[in-house]
Amino acid sequence: MTLAERQQQLIDDYAVIEDAQERLGAVVDRARRLPPLPENERTEAHRVHSCISQAWVVGELRDGRCHFRADADSPLVRGLLALLCDLYSGATPAEIVAVEPKLLDDLGLSRSLSTTRLNGLRSVRARIRDLAAAHLTSQG
């Protein structure tokens, strides 16, 4: 499955929930199933700035594919990060660099989030892209 197909599948999965608040609720539920990052990974190096909540993203390359783990001090942000990890983990660096996370807009989640939070999520997307791009360079 390509990254674009996985994104569409995630959108379809969440779009079943019609009520905007229940959809946000599902995102928070997803956060509950996201394993917390251990203390030794909640470091300044992994921290994503410009998030008003504290947020961390860790990426690694296995067998040519990127895998991401994340954490945040807000359950809602944790859920959104989990969504981004679900989207991008297992994809190739080239795909990750190319595909933007349109699921936040398509699912109407962006409408429920403040501008500062959306900026924070943009920073998370940028971090994920940078981590993937670094592997692209090292592979190339």
Add this chain to the structure above:
Amino acid sequence: MDRFLSRSPVASGREREGDENDFPMNKAWANLRDDFPVLHQQVNGHPLVYLDNAATSHKPRCVINALAQFYERDNANVHRGIHALSNRATAAYEAARERSARFLGAASAHEIIFTAGTTDSINLVACSWGGANLGRGDVILLTEMEHHSNMVPWQLLARRTGARLRYVPVLGDEGRLDLSQLDRVLTPEVKLFAFTHVSNTLGVINPITELCARARACGAVTVVDAAQSAGHLPIDVGALGCDFLALSGHKMCGPTGIGILYGRQALLDAMPPWRGGGSMISNVEYFESRWAPAPQKFEAGTPNIADAIALGRAMDYLDDLGRDAIARHDEKLATLAYARLKAEVPGIRLLGPAEHRSGVISFDLPGVHAHDVVTFADQEGVALRGGHHCNQPLMRKLGLASTSRASFYLYNTEDEIERLIAALRKIQRFFAG
């Protein structure tokens, strides 16, 4: 029960004996919410409950009309024009200055400087008075509850001049100043004492008349941050005995981008200008200039004419309601909200005093991030604010990263407290699930 609050069906069920006489209202309070067009809308499918008044207040129609009328009928630059429109604009702008002087109890309109807001006003004092009067070894005294806008300008000034900062401590969650420490920190090295009238996070009302008297006895100049109190509480700078007082128009039913610095005439006369440009001079040569007297000395460039005029209209509106009545309305709602939140929202941690407070209530719901509280409350049509509220050092002292904040103003009702509590309980159930 007063007429305004009792229009709420919830409120009428909670009437207490004796309330009929403790809230004298005048005609201006009848149908008051109709004066605010923005309140009448649905947000996320619910009628808007606006509880973010500490960030900015809404504008009554008369203020919006004042802006429109200026631009539609009188728009011209002020002071040096000769034509009819310029004369009208100048008259209206200077009338707003006179109005502001009356609103604050200033000795004359010469003591009123129009600024962009409280932050701008405080920076003016820091740059002009502070630059001319502070040096190494001097102390700037602040309190631990100051908004960043009444902290950072003084940090910059201290860095420029070699002066030191010192703080009056805040006592725990209730947030009162530890006045037992005042003698220890208010020493003869203190040249300036800047403090907020009302805390934007704690809702505590500081005893500013006492603070001004103590500072005066010590020879320190006083700066009152009235961002959260002007338009909420009666203020008379003469009775207060302060040297400077700063306020923002947008938090008191006026437009954004306009504020006031009140300064005692003798101090303003002795202060150098801080921004150069047109309007602030009496004579300009190629290599030197002479300044106009205050307040023009501090208003370089074309001022914010329309917003100053509309701020004057906001002052009329507030005084028609009566600032005593507004203060009692705020306090009544905030005291009720505090008590009900404590009783009905399990585990909630409330900041600020239970009584004798302003309309600002900050709280922490254990296990729910403040930004999530605000996001989910918004889904219920309830507008709150979450974050550090420009009080980062105070938050750290209280062991909090952020809080949620509900802040009430003259158009809020007891029904809206009901909506707030229902939203918070729903959020709690959801995050507990």
